[in-house]
Amino acid sequence: MSVDNLLDRALVRLDEAASHLKIDPDVIELLKYPRETTKARLMIRMDDGSRKSFLAWRCRYDDTRGPTKGGIRFHPDANADEAETLAFWMTFKCAVMNLPYGGGKGAVQVDPRKLSKAELERLSRAYIRAFGRIIGPNRDIPAPDVYTNSMIMGWMADEYAHIVGEAVPDVITGKPVTLGGSLGRDDATARGGYYLIRHLAPELGLNGTMRVAVQGFGNAGQHIASLLAADGHKIVAVSDSGGAIKASDGLNLDVLREAKAAGKSVTDTAGDFGHVRCEDDEVIGAPCDLLVPAALEDMIHEKNASSVNARVILELANGPITSEADKLLAAKNVIVLPDILANAGGVTVSYFEWVQNRQGFYWSLVEIHERLRAIMEREGREIWNVAQQNKSTVRAAAYIQALKRLAEAIEAHGTQTYFAS
Structure with missing residues (x-):
């Protein structure tokens, strides 16, 4: 992907969030570099x-x-x-x-x-x-x-x-x-996204059995598919670097995981259990309720965003949607749960590991999961409320919430407004 686009996107998000808040110029100056x-x-x-x-x-x-x-x-x-x-x-x-x-x-x-x-x-x-x-x-x-x-x-x-x-x-x-590592780190990114989807399901209109497409069947993709399938949802399409596979009645995850464990592609399961090989963009445009980009940056862009049929997108990858595609998806009323919220389970459990290392006392897996669930639900609810109050996208709300917290910390050290008064 273009690095310029990556940098431009980051600064665009900052400027957009700042437009919703009364921010001291010192804050923006500090966060630009x-x-x-x-x-x-x-x-x-x-x-x-x-x-x-x-x-x-x-x-x-x-x-x-x-x-x-x-x-x-x-x-x-x-x-x-x-x-x-x-x-x-x-x-x-x-x-x-x-x-x-x-x-x-x-x-x-x-x-x-x-x-x-x-x-x-x-x-x-x-x-x-x-x-x-x-x-x-x-x-x-x-x-x-x-x-x-x-x-x-x-x-x-x-x-x-x-x-x-x-x-x-x-x-x-x-x-x-x-x-000294923490239990629960292996599936933390996916589990955080799973807790978020489950908590906001009524507001997202995701009631009942969901049809799910997962773009990127690596660590996060496999874990989110397993967690959702365990709740009875159907995984109807997945892809990896070797290609894509689909099954209208739901894919056999055990077979897919075995293929990946053997160093193969998901496409090597084509022909078995109703699995049909398809084009990569067919995963993006799969008829589904939930689309999970879990691979690389810029996988959903202005050329394929119009093909998205999902009601909700859960960004487990970093930056999988370009800013141009974001606008197209918003126009289609597709709700995007952004990466800085949706995939934050990973850094949250990393924080748990740091805390456990510092205190020399380690938590059980049940405690890890419960603490992660509580934080994902708390922050997810807060950001959802910010989006409703500002009549903004969830992505904009996440940046607004983050910038507000950063601004409060920066302003606590004193800004131009303080020193000029």
């Missing part, structure tokens, strides 16, 4: 004895409400502008959920699929050596993101412990449970 972005070149020894370098970044966008929080992604197209924009989104996501964090993001420009496991470990540890002075449990707390996982977080936490000379489990979240 990241607090700091650090760039490093990571040099590692490859398995063949050669040395290779990789560009890496860590952005701390805003820390007014607390230490910055955000994942580290390993991706060949990663760059500084993307990291800064994603950190901007994290700033607003944490404010939406009323978590005591600002937003951060990290990235390494690498295709991890081309590295051996040993090379991947060296790269992960090199990242912490480069940014060890940037991160910290009270300053900046990384987590997994695209192409990073709990194993990588475990390596990073271990490297940080070697640097500072003591175990500091709260420096990174998303770790293996045996190394």
Whole structure:
């Protein structure tokens, strides 16, 4: 996707939210730019004895409400502008959920699929050596993101412990449970979205059995499909990087999960259990009640938005709908539950992990789920009410709510209005 479009979208959301509030200009000036972005070149020894370098970044966008929080992604197209924009989104996501964090993001420009496991470990540890002075449990707390996982977080936490000379489990979240990770982290993103949909179902007009299409059948996509299917809803179409599949009477999720676990595509199940291969855009336009984009950015755009037949869209991916498509969907009265609310279950359970690490006392899975449900319902209800009061989209309401909280924190330090009075 175009980085310019990503940055423009972020600033458009900020300006739109500000138009609904009486905001001191100091607030907008502070939030237009990241607090700091650090760039490093990571040099590692490859398995063949050669040395290779990789560009890496860590952005701390805003820390007014607390230490910055955000994942580290390993991706060949990663760059500084993307990291800064994603950190901007994290700033607003944490404010939406009323978590005591600002937003951060990290990235390494690498295709991890081309590295051996040993090379991947060296790269992960090199990242912490480069940014060890940037991160910290009270300053900046990384987590997994695209192409990073709990194993990588475990390596990073271990490297940080070697640097500072003591175990500091709260420096990174998303770790293996045996190394201080939290129960419930594996399905947290999807579960948060599931709780949100279930709570707002009457207002969304989603009563009775739903027909659901899931665009992106990775971790979040598989979990949301399983949670909804367990409630009796029908998953009628899904897609992954290998293609798309549909079944008007509902897909067999067990077969789909087995295919993914074996490293195959969902399309490899075509011909069985009524599964029919289809075009990717047929998932976007599937006749359904709920559409769940759970893959990459900009998957719903001005060229395919008009084909959407869903009543509600739940954004489990970050930025899956372009601003142009947003307008088209609003004109069709499609309700979009935005990413900074819908997929915030992940950062919320990351917060739970940080809290548990700091107190040295760990909660049961039932406690994790109950705490997550309570927060998703509370903040979802608050944002729904803001949307009704402002006669705005739910996305605009989420940004309004987040900006209001950020503004209150920024203004508490004093702004032009205070100092000029």
